[in-house]
Amino acid sequence: MHRVRRRLIGARTALVNQIRGLVAEYGVLVPQQVSSLRRTLPRLVEDLTNDLTPLARTTFTALSEELRAVDVRGTTVDRELKEYCAQDERCQRGVGVEASGVGRYFSKSHDSFGEVGAGRNTTDRGERLLSPQ
Numbered sequence: 326m327h328r329v330r331r332r333l334i335g336a337r338t339a340l341v342n343q344i345r346g347l348v349a350e351y352g353v354l355v356p357q358q359v360s361s362l363r364r365t366l367p368r369l370v371e372d373l374t375n376d377l378t379p380l381a382r383t384t385f386t387a388l389s390e391e392l393r394a395v396d397v398r399g400t401t402v403d404r405e406l407k408e409y410c411a412q413d414e415r416c417q418r419g420v421g422v423e424a425s426g427v428g429r430y431f432s433k434s435h436d437s438f439g440e441v442g443a444g445r446n447t448t449d450r451g452e453r454l455l456s457p458q
Contacts, residue, residue, distance in 0.1 A: 330403065341392065343388075366388075
């Protein structure tokens with residue numbers, strides 16, 4: 326389930342970046358926060374004085390609905406994970422199964438990278454990558 330959640334977060338990020346890029350083509354710059362896009366997009370579509378074409382309005386409306394659907398799915402997965410962890414003894418003890426394999430629970434996936442020595446120029450197992458020469 327954690328991998329599903331991670332995939333949903335990645336899909337949401339990609340969708341938000343795509344929408345921000347498309348909106349920028351019409352001269353509207355939106356901050357990187359998802360909440361800013363959620364507030365700006367409906368106002369942009371409803372404003373008939375801007376330069377959006379009817380096709381752009383339809384497209385942005387569809388993308389806004391897609392973003393809402395991804396958000397709903399993410400909220401559902403979060404709720405299901407919390408419910409499962411409330412009943413699972415391993416979750417209650419704070420033991421997590423992370424990709425790093427260190428057996429500790431990390432609040433953010435990047436927190437575990439320091440534990441195994443991974444970072445820039447390393448693999449997810451902490452092995453050093455050689456720079457191309």
